[in-house]
Amino acid sequence: MVHSAQSIQHEQHDKERIMANQTLSQLRGSSPGVAQVGDVIYGIRGTTPYGMLAEDVGSAVFGVAKERTKQWNFDLATLSALGPDLVLNGDFATDTIWTKGTGWTISGLAAHCDGTQGGNTDLTNVGGTPESGKRYIVWFTLSNWVAGTVTPVLGGVAGTARNTNGTHFDQITTTGTGDLILRGDTDFDGTIDDALFHLIEVDVDLDDNEVTEILMEADFTMNAPTNMKAGGVYTMIITQDAVGSWDFDSWAAAYVWPGGTAPVLTAAAGSIDILRFNCDGVNMYGYVWGADYS
Secondary structure, eight states: OOOOHHHHHHHHHHHHHHHHHHHHHHHTTOSSOEEEETTEEEEEETTEEEEEEHHHHOSEETTEESSOOSOOOOSEEEEOOSOOOOOTTTTOOSSOSEEEOTTEEEETTEEEEESOOSSOEEEEEOSOOOOTTOEEEEEEEEEEEEESOEEEEETTEEOOOBOSSEEEEEEEEOSSOOOOEEEEOTTOEEEEEEEEEEEOEEOOBTTTOSEEEEEESSOOEEOOOBSOOTTOEEEEEEEEOSSOOOOOSEEOTTEEOGGGOOOOOOOSTTOEEEEEEEEOSSOEEEEEEEEEEO
């Protein structure tokens, strides 16, 4: 008797179903409670039977996965989007690390410029070095201002000249690897404290961060994600810090939005927006799941 390929396939499936039922019966109350039949891994979770394609958990024998080929990690991963502070001795605790131009001194946990320089004068941190072509946020506090301006320079790019007391920040995309400079002009007379700079580019590894929480502490750049999987659904829970009004400066081309425009985040301090992404393995098709949670 000649059997068609389809009938043979049906007979094989019937045999595997019978074996699966026998396997599940044997597994109830056993340990480790998993076994493989054909391409399917069967097991008991509590009193509930389940089946999963072996390719979904890797090459497995009795439930021991050698290599995971699908993503199943749905734990919330809090991503530290703000890079480490790269300034050394940014609190001026000692008169070291900084190279002082004319008029600059360091004492009393601060750097002072007395206005006697007669031209531009640089206070240069010779500690952490930025990478070229990256985005950083630079902070410093200006106090006791009398005259002139002070300007942060990082990686060869100048920020905004400042001439008011307070904490100031600039977001700078470097063109080189030059050290952080606080540049006083000819007339600058004032005090600097708490100088620091951080990388503000976000890198998401989707194997680790299927659900990612990001605290917005700057206008971040979202780089292309790694380990995208076709059919994956990913979530970002985005929270504004106590300052608020931060947003993403740019998104990598892999993130695709309706109409080609990324959403604007809720500006209020402490507000939460939730973004979802459906992935085809090449692109992350994003949309707003919910906005302005508080």
